[in-house]
Amino acid sequence: xxxxxxxxxxxxxxxxxxxxxxxxxxxxxxxxxxxxxxxxxxxxxxxxxxxxxxxxxxxxxxxxxxxxxxxxxxxxxxxxxxxxxxxxxxxxxxxxxxxxxxxxxxxxxxxxxxxxxxxxxxxxxxxxxxxxxxxxxxxxxxxxxxxxxxxxxxxxxxxxxxxxxxxxxxxx
Numbered sequence: 001x002x003x004x005x006x007x008x009x010x011x012x013x014x015x016x017x018x019x020x021x022x023x024x025x026x027x028x029x030x031x032x033x034x035x036x037x038x039x040x041x042x043x044x045x046x047x048x049x050x051x052x053x054x055x056x057x058x059x060x061x062x063x064x065x066x067x068x069x070x071x072x073x074x075x076x077x078x079x080x081x082x083x084x085x086x087x088x089x090x091x092x093x094x095x096x097x098x099x100x101x102x103x104x105x106x107x108x109x110x111x112x113x114x115x116x117x118x119x120x121x122x123x124x125x126x127x128x129x130x131x132x133x134x135x136x137x138x139x140x141x142x143x144x145x146x147x148x149x150x151x152x153x154x155x156x157x158x159x160x161x162x163x164x165x166x167x168x169x170x171x172x
Contacts, residue, residue, distance in 0.1 A: 015126070016115075016117075016124065016126055017113050017115045017126050018115060018117070021113070021115040021116070022113065023104065023107035023108045023110070023113060023136055024108070024135070024136060024139065026103075026104050026107060027104050027108060027139055027143070027144065030100055030101065030104050031143070035093075035096075035097070036097055036100050036101070038050075038097065039097055039101070039147045039150045039151050039154070040143075040147050042150075043150065046150060046151075046154055047154075050090040050093070050094070050154065050158075053089055053090045053093060054086050054087060054089070054090050057086040057088075057089040057090075058082060058083065058086040060086075061081075061082040061083070061085040061086040062078070062079070062082040064082075064085070065078050065081045065082040065085060066078060066082075068081075074172065076172060077169055077172045080165050080168050080169045080172070081165070081166075081169045083165050084161070084162050084164075084165025084166050084169065085165075087158050087161050087162045087165070088162075090158055091155070091158045091159070091162070094151060094154050094155050094158060095155070097151055098148070098151050098152075098155065101144060101147050101148055101151060102148065104144060105140055105144045105145075105148060108136040108137070108139055108140035108144060109136070109137060109140050110128075111127060111128060111133060112125050112126065112127050112128065113125070113126045113127075113128060
């Protein structure tokens, strides 16, 4: 067990699923990934990279928004439009993280594990033993659910910022 990541249940039950395709291993890989670790590291671990991404995409958004003739003559509206548009990249990053974490969540709460032995459409299904299911459910509830809640909140904030920016842009 390293860094709070549970180890696999006892190997009393033979498991035909390749180690890399086991839900607990997939969770381990995802939580160790540089990109997917952001929401698992707490609020600061998520908001800091998203803010940095927004700041880095803001100059490009300003450049693109500056190509609009009506926006060129209204600097406040130009900055607001660019700020709202710059939220797109962090939103896409959040959506990618959401997809990765929900995939692992589904695999952890499932009673069966779908896997491929050779990678050529030879999909197999293996039913998890009770001890595996219990551990997977605990990991899903106490490790993955808080991450998904944090991502849900961040996506809502990003969408609200985009809507606020576009609304302000229209109001000016």
